[in-house]
Amino acid sequence: MEVECFESDGSSCGRKEVALLPIDTKRIDPLLRSVLLAYQSNSRQGDARTKSRANVSGSGRKPYRQKGTGMARHGEKRSPIWRGGGVVFGSQTKNYEIKINKKMRKKALVSSLSVKAAEGRLLVIKNFSLAEPRTRAAKTLLQNMKLAEGGVLLVDDRFDRNMLLAVRNIPDVYVVEAGTLNALDVCAVSRVVATESALESVLARTNLLNSVG
Numbered sequence: 298m299e300v301e302c303f304e305s306d307g308s309s310c311g312r313k314e315v316a317l318l319p320i321d322t323k324r325i326d327p328l329l330r331s332v333l334l335a336y337q338s339n340s341r342q343g344d345a346r347t348k349s350r351a352n353v354s355g356s357g358r359k360p361y362r363q364k365g366t367g368m369a370r371h372g373e374k375r376s377p378i379w380r381g382g383g384v385v386f387g388s389q390t391k392n393y394e395i396k397i398n399k400k401m402r403k404k405a406l407v408s409s410l411s412v413k414a415a416e417g418r419l420l421v422i423k424n425f426s427l428a429e430p431r432t433r434a435a436k437t438l439l440q441n442m443k444l445a446e447g448g449v450l451l452v453d454d455r456f457d458r459n460m461l462l463a464v465r466n467i468p469d470v471y472v473v474e475a476g477t478l479n480a481l482d483v484c485a486v487s488r489v490v491a492t493e494s495a496l497e498s499v500l501a502r503t504n505l506l507n508s509v510g
Contacts, residue, residue, distance in 0.1 A: 298414050303422045303490075307441025313421050313493075316500060320411040329412075329480060332405035335395040336481040347387025350375045355382075402479065403503040409483040410499070418488040420444075421496060425453050430462035439470070448487035452478055452495045475499050 302313040320326070355375045363370050377385045413419040420442065427434050439445055447469030453460075454475050464470050473482050475495040483489055491499070 298411070300414050300419050300421050301417070303420060303442055305423045305426050307422075307438045310423075315414065315419075315421070315496065317407070317411045317414050320408065320415050322412055322415050326405075326408045326412075328401060329405045329408045329484075332397055332401055332480055333484060335397045336479065338393045338395050339397075341393040343391045343393045345388040346390045347384040349385075349387065350377060350383030353381065353383045405480040406478065406483070406499070407503050409480040410489070413483060413489050420488065420490045422490055422492055424492050424494075425451065425456065425460045427457075427459040427463050430459040432463055432466050435460070435463035435467060435470075439467070442490070444488060444490070446487070450482060450486040450489045452489060452491035452499070454492065454495050454498060476502070 298315055298317040298319060299312045300315055302310050304310050350373075353375050355373065357373045357375070360371050360374055361368070371379075374382065376382050410419060422442075425438075427438070436445070439449065447467075449470050451460075451464065451470065451472045452475055453472075456472055456474070461472065464472060469486075471482075471486065475491070475498045478499055
């Protein structure tokens, strides 16, 4: 599969063949969908917890006698209808974690990259290198690549300090190292820009595709 390639200054240098399998973008990959849902589910804290009538403080003593007061009968002050009482059907601690097998995780990453490549949203750059840590320099690089709209993920084996400082103030521009890239990172943005070495290491890490052309 071919993707557009750029020089370090953002100028186009033609197209490059990468070892990604063709994919039908009109059909949702069930495995990719399940892995993305698992990533999102695993990011939930699930530690919200309210106190039921068994957890609030207070005795079980009857607040007043059953009859003769003219008021409704009550058995204890921990009842949900009393101020300071327990909560009925409130949120309780829950574990939302879904296990993702390694092979599923790797295949989903390859599928997400294949989808981006098929849509023309996966770009390859020689390397990210800025002479100084200036936001203006990073914006110029993105503009040269026609990526000024935002929603861009930059992927490299390891970012230098100049690049990290230059892009941190640009809205909707994110950076991630190749060793931690996952399918959710790829699908959460509009376009992905990866260095040649980073893309090669990502494909090698999947154990399904070993090199770029």
